[in-house]
Amino acid sequence: MRAEPKRAHILLATFGSIVGAAMAAGCGAAASQAGASPSPGPSSRAVIPQSSAATSPAPACESTVLRVTAEGGGPAAGNVGLRIAFTNVGSTTCSLSGWPEVKAITAAGTQASPIRSLTTMFGPARLKGPPVVTLPPGGRALAVLAGQDVPAGDTSCPAPYQKLAVTPPGGSTATVISAWVPDLDAYMPACTRLVISPVVPPDDVAGGGG
Numbered sequence: 001m002r003a004e005p006k007r008a009h010i011l012l013a014t015f016g017s018i019v020g021a022a023m024a025a026g027c028g029a030a031a032s033q034a035g036a037s038p039s040p041g042p043s044s045r046a047v048i049p050q051s052s053a054a055t056s057p058a059p060a061c062e063s064t065v066l067r068v069t070a071e072g073g074g075p076a077a078g079n080v081g082l083r084i085a086f087t088n089v090g091s092t093t094c095s096l097s098g099w100p101e102v103k104a105i106t107a108a109g110t111q112a113s114p115i116r117s118l119t120t121m122f123g124p125a126r127l128k129g130p131p132v133v134t135l136p137p138g139g140r141a142l143a144v145l146a147g148q149d150v151p152a153g154d155t156s157c158p159a160p161y162q163k164l165a166v167t168p169p170g171g172s173t174a175t176v177i178s179a180w181v182p183d184l185d186a187y188m189p190a191c192t193r194l195v196i197s198p199v200v201p202p203d204d205v206a207g208g209g210g
Contacts, residue, residue, distance in 0.1 A: 058095040058134050063171035065090030070164065072207050073122070074183025078150040081122030082181050082188060083208055084143045086168055086199060088135035096141050096199045097132040098169035104161035104179065104194055112161070114194035120146035123197070123205040130198035141199040142208045149189040160187035169199060
């Protein structure tokens with residue numbers, strides 16, 4: 001009969017050990033869950049769009065920062081061409097677009113205005129419209145003035161044009177330059193109506209890139 005109390009003590013001790021182990025395991029699991037970092041959610045990094053703003057074009061060149069000169073040109077199968085150059089002598093970049101205003105003047109003072117054309121026999125070629133030509137300091141743009149040195153029919157040519165009054169595109173001040181055509185060794189003929197091209201980069205005109 002004394003063995004029963006001893007057995008009861010053994011069962012109580014075993015039960016206590018199991019309960020203690022279970023409580024320790026539970027506490028450990030709770031601590032583990034409490035200290036665990038939460039699973040990362042979807043990224044919330046902001047996407048910064050790239051700027052789509054276009055580069056602002058250079059302002060139009062003022063007449064005061066442009067040097068106007070005549071250069072090169074010559075005859076070709078009865079046609080005569082003269083390049084009119086616009087050089088930026090200012091300190092900032094500017095732009096030109098369109099046709100210069102030109103008055104061809106004879107020695108007697110008679111004036112004539114050329115017809116505007118996108119192209120001439122001396123260039124430019126394949127233009128769909130007047131381009132915008134950006135001129136850094138020292139940069140140049142060219143327009144081509146063209147005519148013919150062959151009279152129409154049996155008539156003789158009128159007196160040639162000796163001067164050109166040239167106003168840059170969008171400008172208000174005219175510069176008077178010589179209408180001498182170096183390779184023709186003569187002034188610009190007045191045999192037919194002259195034509196004038198819009199301003200273009202020098203490389204778009206034959207002989208203009210040099």
